[in-house]
Amino acid sequence: MLYADGDKLVFRFDDHLLWIEPWGENAFRVRATKLAYMPTEDWALSSKPQTGKLNIEIPADKEKEACITNGKIKAVVTKRGKVTIYDSKGTKLLEEYARHRRDPTDPKCSALEVEARELRPILGGDFHLTMRFESLDSKEKIFGMGQYQQPSLNLKGSDVELAHRNSQASVPFALSSLGYGFLWNNPGIGRAVLGTNTMSFEAYSSKALDYWVVAGDTPAEIEEAYASVTGYAPMMPEYGLGFWQCKLRYWNQQQLLDVAREYKRRNVPIDVIVIDFFHWKHQGEWKFDPKCWPDPDTMVKELKELKIELMVSVWPTVETASENYPEMLERGLLIRHDRGLRIAMQCDGDITHFDATNPEARKFIWEKAKKNYYDKGIKIFWLDEAEPEYSIYDFDIYRYHAGSNMQIGNTFPKEYARAFYEGMQAEGQTNIVNLLRCAWAGSQKYGALVWSGDIASSWGSFRNQLSAGLNMGLAGIPWWTTDIGGFHGGNPDDPAFRELFTRWFQWGTFCPVMRLHGDREPKPEGQPTAPGADNEIWSYGEEVYEICKRYILIREELRDYTRGLMKEAHEKGTPVIRTLFYEFPNDRRAWEVETEYLYGSRYLVAPVLEAGQRKISVYLPSGASWKLWGEGGKIHEGGQEIEVDCPIESTPVFVRV
Secondary structure (H helix, E strand, C coil): CEEEECCEEEEEECCEEEEEEECCCCEEEEEEECCCCCCCCCCCCCCCCCCCCEEEECCCCCCCCEEEEECCEEEEECCCCCEEEEECCCCEEEEECCECCCCCCCCCCCCCCECCEEEEECCCCCEEEEEEEECCCCCCCEEEEEECCCCCCCCCCCEEEECCECCEEEEEEEEECCCEEEEECCCCCEEEEECCCEEEEEEEEECCEEEEEEECCCHHHHHHHHHHHHCCCCCCCHHHCCEEECCCCCCCHHHHHHHHHHHHHCCCCCCEEEECCCCCCCCCCCCCCCCCCCCHHHHHHHHHHCCCEEEEECCCEEECCCCCHHHHHHCCCECCCCCCCCCCEECCCEEEEECCCCHHHHHHHHHHHHHHCHHHCCCEEEECCCCHHHHHHCCCCCHHHECCECCCHHHHHHHHHHHHHHHHHHCCCCCCCEEECCCCCCHHHHCEEEECCCCECCHHHHHHHHHHHHHHHHCCCCCEECCECCCECCCCCCHHHHHHHHHHHHHHCCCCCEEECCEECCCCCCCCCCCCECCCHHHHCHHHHHHHHHHHHHHHHCHHHHHHHHHHHHHHCCCCEECHHHHCCCCHHHHCCCCCEEECCCEEECCCCCCCCCEEEEEECCCCEEEECCCCCCCEECCEEEEEECCCCCCCEEEEC
């Protein structure tokens, strides 16, 4: 049965209910379930913008198909419920992959018995959900989907896990070269297979199919439409535009102040310095250990006088020895466990997590943080999820939230950020930054600055971060950063690591946030929380120091420009770092290039990604002229590849003329 219900096109057959409704200009939200009702959660879709011209056509002949049109997008539904989506030119964007004999008139009628929308019942009352689409063009390119540790920018042909791990962030919005954007609006843990024969999206436990699709003539149009339904990042505060100093870890007040004073003595601009984990006595107390941090008020006051903001790491973990554990347990503010002891993981103690989906738990955490951090002048927080993969896979701690399944496991990173966003908003602060290991669709509106986790200090890892950052931007998370130099290992006295560090530092200058971090060698054996070796820019020798200082000054020179990029992200959802095709969609070659990118619309960056490389080939997109930064007045026309020198002192950056 096909019929219109208000602005929705509805299909009903037996226990299967399908809704297609307009959700913003040129976009549809598609939902399906086998429950007796359609679930009401909107998940990542925080707003429903007004639509353009809407038209629903229901045929008098029940053997014919119905269609719904919203501006540039059109969905056609057959009498047996198969959905195909077109753009305004009649080009097919998405077609469900169905192989069965329930509609003999379908040219793809088959004895295979494969459903396009498969809702398989599981214990607990929910469904194992699989959505299948035809792969309409083997040359299609797909970008976005979040942060994955792999070098490929184009994800067509990839098998992508929809789950969060340390250094992996599932943000399931895909941007296609065919002219559509697709949000898998389901926070269930699952899988996406973007194959060349079929494409499928899977949730291991869900109550309904839910996705959002938009048609657009350019990547920018698609990206801006996506931001309009999932939310915009706040305006980046001024302190987010410059250089951030961090290491694992500054273990006491004197050490931190000595570093801050030395930067100022050397006249090296620094906006933020970070106190990492274990500045507390027990996890779950959210305050400084007075033994190592005897006078936080005076410390913050001196940093403010030096014009340096202080960031503190705030873990969501609660140790059984914490002074807050008994009260949080009694009030139901901790996550539940479905078996065994109330321990989610062990990291210098037996710990569990506060329940970030519980408003009362978010309020409790904020009140502690407000008293011990915010009221002391600390306005910027590092909300480390503390190895989220252990929580999901080893202990199934998220199960209780949806009966006997893991339906909302992937929303936890967003809820962590929300706890501090709500608290700071209540204090009148609007420019909010929360540094997070992971994010989900919509996290950007809670001030989520995502960093790429505990990655290796290696050239291969460095290469992966370029794709990770660009795809995160396309997935709707414009604030992104990485540990300059990588996290695991790296000896500042090792010449080979110094080269990697230098190239990483140069690239980090042209990232949304420029942040130095790492667990440097050597460090004491068997002490995972012990401070690593020094990680300040003067720790790498005089030659590296001078290069780093120069690039920090370049970052300062770009401050006004960077502020403008953050304004675009805030107002339109525009990525800060952009693929070449984002700015030059009509240049076919721009869709192929994966080792260059644009910092905003003006600067083309070609990071040096290999040891010993001193020359590099750079493709300059057509439709603009380019000048090598520092080369003088020589102009290069776009649409060509040129070879340029890349001595260790600099990485190639071209300015759009």
